[in-house]
Amino acid sequence: MLTSYSLSLLPLLAASISIFILYWFANAVYVLYLHPLARFPGPKLWLLTQVPFVRALRRGQFIHRIRELHAQYGPVVRWAPNEVSYVSPEAWKDIYGHHGAGKDFPRNPLWYPRSQNGAHTILSADNVSHARIRKLLSRGFSETSLREQEPIIQEYMSMLVARLRAHAQAGRPVSIGDYIQFATVDIAGELIFGESFDCVANEEAHQWIKVTFGFFKRLIHGGSFVFLVPWIRPLLPYIIPKRVLEQAQQRFAFSSGKAGKRLELGENARHVDLVSHMFHNGKGLNRAEIDASADILISAGSETTATALTGILQYLLRTPATMSRLQDEIRGAIRTADALTLDNVNRLPYLTAVLHEGLRMCPPAPSIRPRLVPEGGAMVCGSWLPAGTSVGIPVWTALRYPANFAKPDTFLPERWLDASQGGVSLQPHNTNVFMPFSYGPRDCLGRRLGWAELRVILATLVWHFDMINRSPENRWEEQLEFVMWEKKPLMLQLTCRS
Numbered sequence: 001m002l003t004s005y006s007l008s009l010l011p012l013l014a015a016s017i018s019i020f021i022l023y024w025f026a027n028a029v030y031v032l033y034l035h036p037l038a039r040f041p042g043p044k045l046w047l048l049t050q051v052p053f054v055r056a057l058r059r060g061q062f063i064h065r066i067r068e069l070h071a072q073y074g075p076v077v078r079w080a081p082n083e084v085s086y087v088s089p090e091a092w093k094d095i096y097g098h099h100g101a102g103k104d105f106p107r108n109p110l111w112y113p114r115s116q117n118g119a120h121t122i123l124s125a126d127n128v129s130h131a132r133i134r135k136l137l138s139r140g141f142s143e144t145s146l147r148e149q150e151p152i153i154q155e156y157m158s159m160l161v162a163r164l165r166a167h168a169q170a171g172r173p174v175s176i177g178d179y180i181q182f183a184t185v186d187i188a189g190e191l192i193f194g195e196s197f198d199c200v201a202n203e204e205a206h207q208w209i210k211v212t213f214g215f216f217k218r219l220i221h222g223g224s225f226v227f228l229v230p231w232i233r234p235l236l237p238y239i240i241p242k243r244v245l246e247q248a249q250q251r252f253a254f255s256s257g258k259a260g261k262r263l264e265l266g267e268n269a270r271h272v273d274l275v276s277h278m279f280h281n282g283k284g285l286n287r288a289e290i291d292a293s294a295d296i297l298i299s300a301g302s303e304t305t306a307t308a309l310t311g312i313l314q315y316l317l318r319t320p321a322t323m324s325r326l327q328d329e330i331r332g333a334i335r336t337a338d339a340l341t342l343d344n345v346n347r348l349p350y351l352t353a354v355l356h357e358g359l360r361m362c363p364p365a366p367s368i369r370p371r372l373v374p375e376g377g378a379m380v381c382g383s384w385l386p387a388g389t390s391v392g393i394p395v396w397t398a399l400r401y402p403a404n405f406a407k408p409d410t411f412l413p414e415r416w417l418d419a420s421q422g423g424v425s426l427q428p429h430n431t432n433v434f435m436p437f438s439y440g441p442r443d444c445l446g447r448r449l450g451w452a453e454l455r456v457i458l459a460t461l462v463w464h465f466d467m468i469n470r471s472p473e474n475r476w477e478e479q480l481e482f483v484m485w486e487k488k489p490l491m492l493q494l495t496c497r498s
């Protein structure tokens with residue numbers, strides 16, 4: 001029964017609901033028709049509520065939805081009230097390029113949180129700290145450093161081939177993506193701390209790798225609410241499941257432990273590594289920054305290359321003529337296993353074309369890497385945007401956008417070669433949009449190393465083994481994405497070349 005007290009509350013309740021509806025309606029009119037970004041096309045439902053976006057993000061389908069939106073609305077899509085996505089080549093320069101002090105677009109901090117010890121990483125740092133961190137790290141990514149690092153890469157290639165040979169001779173299929181990742185993680189460990197993770201030796205993913213993917217996936221599940229209600233960010237530790245936080249702590253403690261052990265070695269390390277560049281005789285990063293950077297560098301340096309190569313091998317095995325041409329080139333030019341050097345594989349044009357086409361179809365960082373329009377606003381692709389607008393290029397969509405590449409879903413390395421090299425001329429072939437390593441002052445620092453690993457690992461595998469795909473049902477283009485691709489196993493039956 002209603003009391004006189006509850007009856008007196010009814011008008012208050014009715015007034016509150018009316019105010020809420022009025023506010024929602026006024027906000028909808030503003031967002032759809034009066035907002036400075038209202039002139040850009042986009043799905044109305046996504047503009048009125050973040051729910052479809054958060055649902056897509058949580059299901060790993062954001063990259064697929066954004067591709068559908070560009071197919072429907074064209075090269076510029078406003079997919080949230082304050083977010084605009086571009087797939088035209090000029091957007092790289094306008095958004096990610098260098099525009100002078102104070103004018104570069106910073107990374108959107110909603111997408112790039114600080115490390116869990118509170119320190120900035122090279123990814124999360126503001127423009128000023130970023131320049132300082134990047135300068136120190138750059139020393140480890142020069143051409144000279146790469147030459148010094150090549151024996152390490154080759155050491156792991158020999159070990160990898162020996163392990164894969166044993167499986168080939170026993171007739172056991174292998175999940176090749178896992179093995180490639182064992183190698184890239186071990187190489188990353190050597191280059192960062194001067195110490196391997198021993199994944200290839202043990203033929204097992206290190207605990208650090210095992211928790212990483214699950215961690216990102218669950219972090220997105222828990223953390224996606226930040227996009228619905230940004231002010232709940234400080235409450236995240238209470239929203240994200242305890243197990244995920246524990247895994248994150250475990251992962252971080254491991255990276256930090258390795259960095260600490262390496263710092264104790266001082267000058268007595270096995271070789272000059274990234275920790276020594278970061279420490280820079282005490283004049284470089286502080287301890288918290290070194291720990292945070294080490295944690296980021298392991299995944300940046302291993303997951304990316306392994307992902308690209310798994311995708312490329314899947315496409316090569318789906319197009320036997322392409323695989324056959326690649327085998328002919330590699331096996332024809334390189335006579336002995338010792339000759340699989342960086343210098344030699346650098347000279348193989350078809351290998352380079354295959355890697356370009358593979359990075360186009362399977363970029364390891366496929367999603368939008370959002371930046372914020374700086375103070376004063378800026379022009380992007382010929383339109384003025386107000387300060388604070390979040391903008392970016394969904395890389396996977398841009399690289400498969402029909403106005404950028406003809407037959408975008410066909411794996412055709414020949415499109416990267418000219419007629420004298422046996423190439424085909426397909427139009428459009430918009431190479432200016434091909435930026436799998438990003439662009440500008442925050443592009444991939446490990447690009448040189450990444451290219452070296454891609455070339456040497458693919459050439460080594462193709463030189464040593466014939467391959468049959470035992471998991472043809474897995475299709476790259478159907479995979480989900482949670483910061484990284486959720487890779488389905490690529491099971492290969494290997495045969496050693498006689």
Ligand code: HEM
Pocket residue numbers: 122123134297300301302304305308363364365369436437438441442443444445446447449450451454
């Ligand atoms: C196929 C291989 C690789 C690809 C496609 C790739 C791609 C990328 C992309 C797209 C970014 C920009 C990320 C963003 O803005 O959110 C990036 C940044 C970065 N990558 Fe790579 N990467 C690769 C390999 C590597 C390797 C081997 C390393 C070595 C550790 C590395 C280290 C880094 C670092 C340190 C950054 C941050 C740069 C900065 O913020 O200044 N990457 N990478």
